[in-house]
Each structure stands twice: as C-alpha cells, then as structure tokens.
Amino acid sequence: MIKSLRGRLFVGLTAIIVLTGVVGGTLAYMWAYNEAIEMQDSVLTQVGTFVVNASIRQSQPMNGVDAESEVVVLELGATPQGSDDDRRLWTLRDGLHNDVRHGRPIRVLLRTRPDGSRFAVIQGNEIRSEIAGDTAIRTLLPIAALVPCLLLVTALVIGRSFRPMFRLAGELDSRKADDISPLSAEAAPSELQPFLGSINALLERIRAMMDQQRRFIADAAHELRTPIAALSLQTENLDPLDMPPAVRERLEVLKSGMRRTRRLLEQLLALARQDPAPPEAGEKVRLDQLVKGVVADFLAESSAHDVDLGFTVAEPVSVTADPLAIISVVRNLVENALRHTPNGGRVDVGVYREGGAAVLQVEDTGPGIPEQDIARIFEPFYRGRKPTGEGSGLGLSIVKRIVDRYDGSIEFENLTVDDQCGLCAIVRLPASD
Numbered sequence: 026m027i028k029s030l031r032g033r034l035f036v037g038l039t040a041i042i043v044l045t046g047v048v049g050g051t052l053a054y055m056w057a058y059n060e061a062i063e064m065q066d067s068v069l070t071q072v073g074t075f076v077v078n079a080s081i082r083q084s085q086p087m088n089g090v091d092a093e094s095e096v097v098v099l100e101l102g103a104t105p106q107g108s109d110d111d112r113r114l115w116t117l118r119d120g121l122h123n124d125v126r127h128g129r130p131i132r133v134l135l136r137t138r139p140d141g142s143r144f145a146v147i148q149g150n151e152i153r154s155e156i157a158g159d160t161a162i163r164t165l166l167p168i169a170a171l172v173p174c175l176l177l178v179t180a181l182v183i184g185r186s187f188r189p190m191f192r193l194a195g196e197l198d199s200r201k202a203d204d205i206s207p208l209s210a211e212a213a214p215s216e217l218q219p220f221l222g223s224i225n226a227l228l229e230r231i232r233a234m235m236d237q238q239r240r241f242i243a244d245a246a247h248e249l250r251t252p253i254a255a256l257s258l259q260t261e262n263l264d265p266l267d268m269p270p271a272v273r274e275r276l277e278v279l280k281s282g283m284r285r286t287r288r289l290l291e292q293l294l295a296l297a298r299q300d301p302a303p304p305e306a307g308e309k310v311r312l313d314q315l316v317k318g319v320v321a322d323f324l325a326e327s328s329a330h331d332v333d334l335g336f337t338v339a340e341p342v343s344v345t346a347d348p349l350a351i352i353s354v355v356r357n358l359v360e361n362a363l364r365h366t367p368n369g370g371r372v373d374v375g376v377y378r379e380g381g382a383a384v385l386q387v388e389d390t391g392p393g394i395p396e397q398d399i400a401r402i403f404e405p406f407y408r409g410r411k412p413t414g415e416g417s418g419l420g421l422s423i424v425k426r427i428v429d430r431y432d433g434s435i436e437f438e439n440l441t442v443d444d445q446c447g448l449c450a451i452v453r454l455p456a457s458d
C-alpha cells in the first residue's frame with residue numbers, strides 16, 4: 026500500500042491513462058483493420074467491373090491498378106480447365122469468396138462476362154493482412170504519442186496541487202521552537218482549511234497552556250520571594266551575635282544557601298516574565314549607555330577578584346526594546362564572564378554597529394564552554410557536563426528568550442589566543458536607526 030497521497034494519485038491516474046490507451050488503441054486498431062480489409066474487397070470489386078466493362082483478357086498481375094497490393098486477374102474460360110485449383114474456382118458462384126490457390130489462402134472475386142467466359146480477381150490473404158495491418162497501425166500513432174504526454178501533464182498537475190501542502194510543512198519546520206503563532210490559512214487550498222483550523226486551534230490551546238504555566242512559575246517565584254527574604258533577614262540578624270566557630274561556620278553555609286535560593290527565585294521570575302510573543306512596542310534605547318551602566322555596577326565585584334573589566338569599543342547605537350530586558354541580557358553575560366574568569370584575568374565588553382545590527386560582545390579569559398555543551402547551553406537548568414561555581418543554569422535561557430523575542434541572535438565562540446583560552450559571546454539585535 027502506497028502511503029503517499031501523491032504517489033497513490035499518480036499510480037491510480039497512470040493506471041487509468043494506460044488502460045484507456047490500451048483499450049482505446051486495441052479498439053481503434055481492430056476497427057481500422059476491418060475497414061482496410063473492406064476497402065480491399067471493394068478494390069477487387071472495382072477491378073472486376075473494370076475488367077468486364079473494358080473487355081480486358083489477361084492473366085498478368087494488374088500492375089497499372091495497384092502493384093503493391095498484388096491483385097491478379099485470372100482467366101478461367103467458358104468451361105472448367107487448367108489446374109485443379111482453377112477448375113475448382115470456376116465452380117464458385119459470382120461474388121467474393123475465401124479460397125486456396127497454390128496452397129496459399131486467397132480472397133477471390135468471380136465474375137462471368139456476358140459471353141459466358143469467367144474470370145477471377147485474386148489477392149493473397151497474406152498481402153491483404155499486411156496492408157490492413159500497416160493502415161491500422163498508423164491509427165495507433167496519435168494514441169501512443171498522447172499517453173506519455175498525458176502522464177507528464179498528470180505528474181505536473183499533481184506536483185503543483187500538492188505544493189501548498191509542502192509549503193505549509195516547510196513553514197512549520199522553519200519556525201522557532203517556541204513560535205506558536207497561528208498558521209496563515211489564506212493561501213492554502215480549501216481542502217486544507219479544516220486541517221489548518223484544527224492545527225491553529227491546537228496551537229491556541231498550547232499557547233494558553235504555556236501562558237498558564239509561565240504565570241504559575243512567575244506567581245510561585247513571586248510568592249516565595251517574601252518568605253525567603255524574611256529568612257535571609259533572620260540569618261543576617263544572627264551575624265552580630267557571639268557564637269562558637271563551629272556554629273558560625275554553619276551559619277555561613279546557611280547564608281550562602283539563602284543567597285543561592287534568592288538568586289534562583291530572581292532568575293525564575295525573570296525567565297517566566299519573558300513572554301515569547303513578539304513585543305508590541307518598545308522604546309528606543311541607547312545600547313552603549315545601557316551597557317556602560319551595567320558594567321559600572323560590576324566594577325566593585327570585578328576589582329575584588331582582580332579582574333580587569335573594561336570596554337574595547339563603545340559606539341553609539343540604539344535598539345528598540347524594553348530596557349529592562351536588554352539590561353537582563355547584559356547582566357547575565359557579564360556575570361557569567363566574571364564568574365568564569367580566574368583572578369588576574371580580563372573581561373572586555375564591546376558595543377558597536379555592524380550593518381543593520383547593534384552588536385554586544387563580551388569576551389573573557391575563562392575556560393570557555395566545551396563544544397559538546399554549546400548545543401544545550403540555552404536549555405533551562407543546564408549548566409554543562411562539569412558544572413563549576415554557583416549558578417541556577419537559567420541565565421542563558423533568559424538571554425536567549427529575550428534575544429529571540431527581538432529577532433536577534435546570540436552565538437558563542439571559544440577563543441585561544443597566545444595560549445590564553447576564553448569565551449566570546451556575541452549578541453546581535455536589529456539597530457533602530
């Protein structure tokens with residue numbers, strides 16, 4: 026059983042066309058063959074009439090009439106004479122007969138002249154069949170030429186008719202993973218409309234479900250923020266108290282756990298707040314100024330770790346976006362770079378324009394990301410195969426979601442310059458002027 030609808034249609038139509046060709050061809054051949062035989066009978070009759078009217082007597086092939094058709098006029102005389110065959114022919118009635126002469130089947134017309142002498146007009150059945158066959162075969166030529174043409178046209182029409190379906194599939198395939206906007210039904214053929222309607226209804230349900238899930242995560246993170254903040258405050262309050270070193274050690278562990286939990290909640294909230302739908306309207310913000318602000322916030326932390334944080338280039342360039350979202354992108358990238366750069370290292374930030382894109386580049390002198398991790402690095406909670414340091418694994422998911430939402434792109438490049446490894450993160454966003 027052929028699975029493809031296109032294949033089935035083609036096989037079915039091919040069978041119909043070929044069958045029509047064979048049946049039509051056979052009928053046309055038979056009809057033309059019989060017609061040609063009848064034509065030859067009428068030639069014999071005409072020759073007979075001609076011989077009687079023109080008072081011709083001969084036993085030579087009638088070359089002047091039709092040499093190819095080998096029509097022979099045989100004088101039989103007024104009484105039976107000559108060979109056995111000729112004698113037997115003499116006894117036949119006037120008219121057309123099938124007979125045998127010299128052992129070969131013949132078609133023969135017998136005529137009696139007014140003076141009583143008889144003659145026969147003879148034609149071999151072999152030559153008659155050959156001529157009729159030749160004539161009949163010529164009627165097959167148009168059919169034989171038409172069948173392949175029809176097959177070709179059928180293949181083309183089927184191919185064309187199915188094109189909207191493949192176009193639709195291509196459109197779906199090329200979508201971003203989280204793009205659940207409805208499929209446009211305008212250009213699709215009417216047969217596909219119910220199907221499209223169902224897909225769009227399904228997409229709508231998925232969107233509602235995703236929205237609900239996102240809201241739930243955001244609400245949960247938000248609700249947890251207050252009690253966690255209260256707990257943090259309580260642990261901070263313990264700080265000034267006198268306590269044995271073992272208890273202080275435990276307190277430090279507790280404090281760092283509280284810090285991590287607060288960070289996780291912040292990141293969860295930030296991720297859940299990022300609506301995957303395209304933004305309605307953003308404001309025009311100067312990317313370079315925004316990045317400078319974020320970098321300034323990190324200066325104290327970087328110098329505490331003896332990391333040289335600075336700019337390579339800061340060209341004035343604007344993007345149209347929600348400034349908080351862009352700050353989130355910059356913060357996460359700079360934070361990652363600082364976190365993975367060893368003491369004494371460098372983090373270089375660059376903002377510039379490249380064609381129609383505003384580019385943010387964050388380069389560090391850390392270990393880089395193993396190639397096999399890069400493919401999964403944007404998945405929530407994925408922190409690589411050998412996670413190091415603190416982190417929730419949500420930072421790059423947030424970055425990716427924001428960048429996608431603004432039709433931008435992000436890529437990572439591992440660097441090795443003069444025995445020094447590092448990572449370069451490059452974000453491109455559409456520049457707004």
Ligand SMILES: Nc1ncnc2c1ncn2[C@@H]1O[C@H](COP(=O)(O)OP(=O)(O)OP(=O)(O)O)[C@@H](O)[C@H]1O
Pocket residue numbers: 288292357361362365389391392393394402407408409412413415416417418419420421422448
């Ligand atoms: N600059 C970098 N150098 C080396 N590895 C990095 C760098 N940036 C990210 N990574 C790797 O990618 C992983 C995912 O980064 P991501 O920012 O998503 O999560 P995180 O930093 O672990 O947690 P979070 O940002 O939520 O606090 C990190 O755990 C780390 O293994």
Ligand SMILES: [Mg+2]
Pocket residue numbers: 357360361416419420421
């Ligand atoms: Mg991070």
